[in-house]
Amino acid sequence: MFVRLSAAIAVVSLLSSLALAEDAKLTDPQIAHIAYTAGVIDIAAAKQALTQASNKEVKAFAEDMVRDHEAVNKLALDLVKKLKVTPEDNDTSKTLSKNAADKLAELGKLKGAEFDKAYVANEVAYHKAVDGALEITLIPNANNAALKTLLQTGLKIFQGHEQHAEHVAATLK
């Protein structure tokens, strides 16, 4: 119950921070920064899971997250370099990072099966929230066609991870 509630709060706070950002109208350098930050956050969460998780499937999932998000972020870095765009830090990225740091600290206190459940539940919630953000805010606001295409690929990856996380969550019950 606690896990589910905190996951729900994470989604709400992520969505509201993105809703705020929408009012200010995001630029491409900001969108690139947010998308990259979202990947970095999930890599950090996965690295924590690799040291703290006890379940084999949860560890394998965490490995998949590190591999995929590093690959997406490499594509993102290559693209911004090609476009000569410098990703720009912004309030949404800052809120995302702050929430993620809090989550890391919260999960850091858990052990064993308790950690596994909380990590996977947060992965489901986090990917769901990022999917929503990509669909509602980031993709529609992206101006550059190549950036839009990359975000669309990112959306498919994140949706895949969400389903994968749901599958892993089901095996933990």
Added chain:
Amino acid sequence: MRSRWIIAIAAAVMLGTSFPAHAATIQIIMENLEISPAEVSSKVGNTIEWVNKDVFAHTATARNGDWDVTLPPKKSVTLVLKRAGTVEYYCRFHPNMKATLAVAP
């Protein structure tokens, strides 16, 4: 790999020997997290070649447990079809990637 086949076939033609006509290879592309074509009909003895054009690893995992092929980024993997039946498969890493393979006897 393909040129070796061409040489083998050419050699067989020149020698006048006949090859079994039914051993075909069908390519299925995985690109941008999509499997294309998503529906393929083939038959036992044929080879499926999955080509992963993404920078992400994928799998072709049969829901009935018949096979589980891992496709590293930018690599191709082949599988010879041994059993008839319609097999639904997906990518374990990205379960939103789904496809069907109908294998005739």
